Amino acid sequence: MRFDVITLFPELFAPFLASGVTRRAYASGQVDVRLWNPRDYAEGNYRRVDDRPFGGGPGMVMLAEPLARCLAAIRAERAEDAPAPLVLFSPIGAPLNHAAVEHWSASTGAILLCGRYEGIDQRFIDMHVDLQISLGDFVLSGGEIAAMALLDAVARLQPGVLNDEGSHQLDSFNPALDGLLDCPHYTRPEEWQGQPVPPELLSGHHAQIERWRRDQRLALTARHRPDLIEAARGAGRLTPADEAALAKLR
Structure with missing residues (x-):
């Protein structure tokens, strides 16, 4: 282009x-x-x-x-x-x-x-x-x-530009995330100034990690951009597990 x-x-x-x-x-x-x-x-x-x-x-x-x-x-x-x-x-x-x-x-x-x-x-x-x-x-x-x-x-959306081909698929607002905000990210050390990494990310349990990330995305979006939650709900993108997570926030 x-x-x-x-x-x-x-x-x-x-x-x-x-x-x-x-x-x-x-x-x-x-x-x-x-x-x-x-x-x-x-x-x-x-x-x-x-x-x-x-x-x-x-x-x-x-x-x-x-x-x-x-x-x-x-x-x-x-x-x-x-x-x-x-x-x-x-x-x-x-x-x-x-x-x-x-x-x-x-x-x-x-x-x-x-x-x-x-x-x-x-x-x-x-x-x-x-x-x-x-x-x-x-x-x-x-x-x-x-x-x-x-x-x-x-x-950054062009093939080969980012180090990880699928990196941009996990960006905030991306349809792959149902238009939600992205979750928090952590790296080494496991504890920094008394603040530990969430244990879910250290569990090695893939499904548990993905559920934690999804719940964090829902929580952040509900707190900062509730309009995106309503858009995802209106488009039928929220699962019963998503709705349960949002209900806990309320």
């Missing part, structure tokens, strides 16, 4: 693309990331990419024309590839969740637009943006962090 990123700060992506386990996806080309600076498509000696907003007010607005030229160059280079939607990271977008990440991980990619300043000229958005995505109900200085979040989430 290929992701073209339109950003005024391509240098922010260099350490991101070369660090951590997901670097395998970028280095191998499984997730092909190409960076485009709209300043390269701006006119004049100053390569201006923003201007004051009509009607007054604070901040600056990204100009439509450099973005349009940059987008045209990307589409020309991608002419032989599958059509790619233009995605804008924006407060009005749908929140990014596991289902959306799974969708993108199985796609051929997209063009990711990272806004800056007060925003982007609405005429460019109306004419060219296909989809808007939000990371949550807060505002960032730009879309670069949101783009990295999407790229990282997509990259």
